[in-house]
Amino acid sequence: MPSELLLHHRLEAELSGLWNQDKRWRGAVDAAIKKLLSDPHGAGRPLKGLADHELQGRIHRLHVGGRRGYRLFYWLPIPKPNSELTLVIPAYLSENPRSGFDYDRIDLDEAGMDVVRDYREGRFDCFKRFRNPATLFLCLEKLKPQ
Amino acid sequence: MGGRQICSIPLAVYRRLWLLRVIEQFKDACHGRARLQKVAFFSEQAQEKKPFTFQKFQYGPYSQELDDTLEQLLSLRLVTLEPTPRGGNSYRAAICEKQPCVHRHWLDKIDARAGDAIGKAVDQYGYLSHDSVIDAGHSVEGFNEAEDYAVLLEGDIRDQIPVPLSEDECEDLSLSLSTKFNEVVRAFSETDWESDLDKVQLVDAV
Numbered sequence: 001m002p003s004e005l006l007l008h009h010r011l012e013a014e015l016s017g018l019w020n021q022d023k024r025w026r027g028a029v030d031a032a033i034k035k036l037l038s039d040p041h042g043a044g045r046p047l048k049g050l051a052d053h054e055l056q057g058r059i060h061r062l063h064v065g066g067r068r069g070y071r072l073f074y075w076l077p078i079p080k081p082n083s084e085l086t087l088v089i090p091a092y093l094s095e096n097p098r099s100g101f102d103y104d105r106i107d108l109d110e111a112g113m114d115v116v117r118d119y120r121e122g123r124f125d126c127f128k129r130f131r132n133p134a135t136l137f138l139c140l141e142k143l144k145p146q
Numbered sequence: 147m148g149g150r151q152i153c154s155i156p157l158a159v160y161r162r163l164w165l166l167r168v169i170e171q172f173k174d175a176c177h178g179r180a181r182l183q184k185v186a187f188f189s190e191q192a193q194e195k196k197p198f199t200f201q202k203f204q205y206g207p208y209s210q211e212l213d214d215t216l217e218q219l220l221s222l223r224l225v226t227l228e229p230t231p232r233g234g235n236s237y238r239a240a241i242c243e244k245q246p247c248v249h250r251h252w253l254d255k256i257d258a259r260a261g262d263a264i265g266k267a268v269d270q271y272g273y274l275s276h277d278s279v280i281d282a283g284h285s286v287e288g289f290n291e292a293e294d295y296a297v298l299l300e301g302d303i304r305d306q307i308p309v310p311l312s313e314d315e316c317e318d319l320s321l322s323l324s325t326k327f328n329e330v331v332r333a334f335s336e337t338d339w340e341s342d343l344d345k346v347q348l349v350d351a352v
Contacts, residue, residue: 128348
């Protein structure tokens with residue numbers, strides 16, 4: 001089943017910041033996005049031990065740039081019976097590489113509540129859909145701060 | 147330690163885990179917040195790491211931090227708090243039956259001695275009558291001489307606590323016990339993402 005990335009503009013800007021930072025992080029984002037679109041269920045690891053068992057296996061954590069790198073959390077909705085694609089929704093990209101942040105201090109919007117709010121309230125222009133990694137990379141490049 | 151890497155978890159996470167372990171130790175449920183406070187006090191008194199600070203209050207040692215942590219567990223839907231048939235201000239706290247039990251075992255993995263201390267305190271004080279529990283709280287050494295609100299037992303854990311878990315386990319634990327993160331995950335699960343998908347621009351050329 002093909003995959004499609006539903007990307008909120010905040011996440012797009014954050015990924016772009018990383019993409020345009022230097023060669024190392026560009027390579028890391030490149031690898032992460034390609035993995036995410038080619039194998040969303042296998043790219044990251046499902047978060048274990050969530051309080052509500054109905055949420056188990058839907059939120060995944062992907063290392064961007066290896067174990068000491070950034071953390072990208074993404075949501076995989078349960079596909080509808082007639083669905084022809086796997087939807088991948090990035091929710092949260094850590095602001096620093098691992099060890100530079102504390103999960104207990106993230107705020108709700110950083111963690112993805114703004115993604116949910118904008119979608120539920122019909123602000124669809126806050127989002128873009130991507131199926132091809134190369135197209136996304138061009139967008140990330142274009143967002144490069146002047 | 148089993149050769150495991152030592153990583154750390156936030157104090158807030160350790161407190162949630164610790165209190166879950168106390169509530170889980172009760173056979174049925176913990177009847178009354180006062181009982182929960184006293185059992186937690188005696189558990190903590192007997193162990194090395196002290197996650198909560200207890201002060202002198204009218205009904206014995208009391209920790210505001212513990213009360214706050216209980217609220218967080220309620221918000222995480224890991225614990226239920228229901229009125230008891232006794233009425234008034236009486237509640238029973240229990241582990242939510244619908245939830246997986248993964249968290250209950252984490253503390254034993256991190257610090258088995260804490261689990262032992264909790265087990266003994268629940269056995270000794272957890273099933274006494276309400277009045278006996280209050281009496282036990284009043285019998286704490288130095289309680290009568292202490293001024294109101296004086297610190298009886300001081301928490302001694304800083305912001306982070308080292309634990310013998312892998313980094314991935316620490317991250318899972320921190321996130322799965324984060325009230326904010328759970329709120330966001332729940333919101334994601336309650337959103338119908340597919341119905342309006344065609345209203346979002348599909349970028350296939352730039």
